[in-house]
Amino acid sequence: MRVQAAVAYQGRDRFAIEQLDLSDPGPDNILVRIAGVGLCHTDVKALEGAMRVPKPSVLGHEGAGVVEWVGERVVTLKPGDHVVLTYDSCRSCHACAGGNPAYCEQTASLNFHDARENEPGFFRKGSERIHGHFFGQSSFAHHAMAREQNTIRVRKDAPLEILGTLGCGVQTGAGAIMNSLAARSGESVVIFGVGPVGLSAVMAAVVCGCAPIVAVDALESRLSIAKHLGAAHTVLVSSGFEVAEEIRKLVSGGVNLALDTTGRAENYHLALASLATKGRFGFLTLPSAAFEPHLASIFLRGLTMRGIVQGDSVPHEFIPRLIDLYMDGRFPFDKLVTKYSLDKINHAIEDQAAGRVVKPVFTFDS
Ligand SMILES: [Zn+2]
Numbered sequence: 067m068r069v070q071a072a073v074a075y076q077g078r079d080r081f082a083i084e085q086l087d088l089s090d091p092g093p094d095n096i097l098v099r100i101a102g103v104g105l106c107h108t109d110v111k112a113l114e115g116a117m118r119v120p121k122p123s124v125l126g127h128e129g130a131g132v133v134e135w136v137g138e139r140v141v142t143l144k145p146g147d148h149v150v151l152t153y154d155s156c157r158s159c160h161a162c163a164g165g166n167p168a169y170c171e172q173t174a175s176l177n178f179h180d181a182r183e184n185e186p187g188f189f190r191k192g193s194e195r196i197h198g199h200f201f202g203q204s205s206f207a208h209h210a211m212a213r214e215q216n217t218i219r220v221r222k223d224a225p226l227e228i229l230g231t232l233g234c235g236v237q238t239g240a241g242a243i244m245n246s247l248a249a250r251s252g253e254s255v256v257i258f259g260v261g262p263v264g265l266s267a268v269m270a271a272v273v274c275g276c277a278p279i280v281a282v283d284a285l286e287s288r289l290s291i292a293k294h295l296g297a298a299h300t301v302l303v304s305s306g307f308e309v310a311e312e313i314r315k316l317v318s319g320g321v322n323l324a325l326d327t328t329g330r331a332e333n334y335h336l337a338l339a340s341l342a343t344k345g346r347f348g349f350l351t352l353p354s355a356a357f358e359p360h361l362a363s364i365f366l367r368g369l370t371m372r373g374i375v376q377g378d379s380v381p382h383e384f385i386p387r388l389i390d391l392y393m394d395g396r397f398p399f400d401k402l403v404t405k406y407s408l409d410k411i412n413h414a415i416e417d418q419a420a421g422r423v424v425k426p427v428f429t430f431d432s
């Protein structure tokens with residue numbers, strides 16, 4: 067099958083739009099015609115050489131579309147189903163068997179390192195082999211091949227083109243608040259970094275009844291969106307530790323919950339300094355620089371600090387739940403989205419980096 071795709075090459079910092087041949091599917095595969103695919107920061111990091119993603123490779127891991135074909139061993143999906151594609155997992159390790167697929171022991175090999183490189187789902191350009199299977203989908207392409215564990219059937223009355231964003235960035239931010247930190251009504255929360263992940267966390271905090279919600283960012287444009295989505299207070303980052311003081315002024319005694327979406331080590335310190343007694347701090351990525359928590363402070367104030375992958379999402383349950391909330395008008399993630407065609411992908415990356423758009427989604431004419 068011939069498909070348009072965005073290809074990442076070794077040593078190049080821009081995607082190339084090319085016509086590739088997608089391999090024939092196998093008995094465990096689901097062939098999906100992509101309606102829309104979100105751009106996530108992880109795609110950009112992989113393009114730039116992070117995570118040892120083999121090149122050349124088709125990236126993209128927030129695909130949504132229509133099932134066109136299923137292999138003989140696929141039992142839960144059928145052609146015509148509307149689906150969201152999410153991260154891949156093995157289904158058999160201790161984490162997967164225990165209901166925690168986001169912490170699958172094979173996360174890196176399946177999602178980044180193309181452990182399945184010889185299985186169906188790879189691409190060719192003439193005689194050159196191009197890696198597929200990025201997050202088990204490689205959905206910066208007109209068609210993608212996934213498996214049952216990362217293909218989520220969704221209701222057909224929702225806007226399919228933008229639903230793929232729920233498969234990574236949005237479920238990460240929303241799940242961090244709703245699942246990992248288990249926010250309760252009336253708890254106060256501060257969110258460091260309100261890009262697409264942080265804004266999803268703001269919306270989830272509203273769903274949970276958190277108050278007040280405080281958003282911290284270096285971009286005024288993003289803080290104004292956070293306010294629009296329900297943040298009571300915003301703090302423009304300007305000068306280091308004053309931020310924590312500002313937060314403690316806004317929320318007397320400190321906040322119950324803090325979430326960092328930025329990976330900036332200074333924000334980890336600020337988050338812990340902002341917490342009230344027995345506050346909970348979640349972080350979504352490793353800090354960019356060395357970070358040594360003040361254990362005495364964590365101990366004496368009873369704080370919790372925990373790492374969070376994919377918002378602890380069990381995607382087959384959580385993604386349909388987020389879509390139901392959206393359709394009820396309670397989770398307006400469509401407000402984050404700007405649509406592009408796939409051939410504008412490099413332009414979209416620049417727009418996002420400059421803060422002109424929050425969440426690019428690439429759509430295809432069917
Ligand atoms: Zn696993």
Ligand SMILES: [Zn+2]
Nearest residue numbers: 106108234235
């Ligand atoms: Zn992602």
